[in-house]
Amino acid sequence: MSKGRQELTLADIAAVHDVISRRHAPEEPYRLVEHLAQRLFEHRLFTVMRHRESTAEVERVYSSNTTAYPVGGRKQKLGTPWGEKVLDRGEVFIAASRDELRQAFPDYELIFSLGISSIMNVPISYCGRTLATMNISGEAGQYRDEHIPTAKLLGALLVPVLLASETGSGGPGR
Numbered sequence: 001m002s003k004g005r006q007e008l009t010l011a012d013i014a015a016v017h018d019v020i021s022r023r024h025a026p027e028e029p030y031r032l033v034e035h036l037a038q039r040l041f042e043h044r045l046f047t048v049m050r051h052r053e054s055t056a057e058v059e060r061v062y063s064s065n066t067t068a069y070p071v072g073g074r075k076q077k078l079g080t081p082w083g084e085k086v087l088d089r090g091e092v093f094i095a096a097s098r099d100e101l102r103q104a105f106p107d108y109e110l111i112f113s114l115g116i117s118s119i120m121n122v123p124i125s126y127c128g129r130t131l132a133t134m135n136i137s138g139e140a141g142q143y144r145d146e147h148i149p150t151a152k153l154l155g156a157l158l159v160p161v162l163l164a165s166e167t168g169s170g171g172p173g174r
Contacts, residue, residue, distance in 0.1 A: 006039050008150050016157045029161045030062035036154060037136050041147060044116050045069065045137040050162065051087055051130045058087075058133060061165070068114055075107075086123050087130045092148045093121040096141050111137070118142050124155040124162060131162045 016036075019029050034046040045065050049058035057076055063069045077083035082104050086093050095101045098117045102108045111119075120143035122134040134155040136143065 008036065008040055008153060012036050013157065020157075020160055026165070027062060029158060033134070033154060033158055034062070034064055037134075037151075040150060040154065041120070041136055041138070041143065043136045043138045044114055045135070047135045047137075048124075048132055048158065049075070049135065050132045050166075053129075056083070061132070061162075065114065068110060082121070086121050086133055090123045090125045090128075090130050092123065092151065093119075094143050094145070094148075095119050096143065098140065115139070120147065120151060122148075122151045122155045124158055126159050126163065131159065131166070134158065 016029065016032055019032055030048055033048075037043060037046055043064075045063075045068075047060055047064070047069055048062040050061050052059055052074070056079075057074045060069060060071050060073045063071055063073075077087060082093060085091050093104070095104050096118050098108075098112065101111055101117065101119060105111060105119075114137075116137040117140040119135060119137045122136070123130045124132045124134055134151070136151065
């Protein structure tokens with residue numbers, strides 16, 4: 001890890017638990033997880049995309065840059081190598097360079113315009129189903145296989161939030 005990065009702690013996990021166990025604004029758990037991702041991995045862009053199985057799309061439910069990537073934006077992922085790896089098999093995808101990003105994402109020009117040249121897409125799964133992806137984007141070579149276990153744990157903290165918003169029960173303000 002770089003000099004400024006830190007480790008995920010039990011206090012971090014407890015902080016997320018404290019937010020999701022009480023009434024909260026819809027974006028509050030995502031914002032807290034984004035803050036932790038910034039401290040743990042550093043990023044230029046952080047998004048969470050819900051997997052819409054029925055339409056083979058992903059829909060943005062959180063974005064650290066709503067101008068470039070607004071909440072509600074959707075992307076078609078049917079039959080793409082990325083979709084097969086992340087959504088179907090539930091595996092983390094890392095694009096470590098601009099060339100790898102260009103191959104995986106049709107919106108690579110917008111991605112590059114934000115100073116992004118690598119990305120780590122982390123599936124958030126429950127009971128064998130990919131609910132969403134947590135997407136952490138930064139500079140070339142910034143994300144490596146050694147980051148995957150921590151990133152998976154961080155993403156897993158959002159499972160109850162995603163499930164509650166999916167069913168409409170137990171969500172914010174209820």
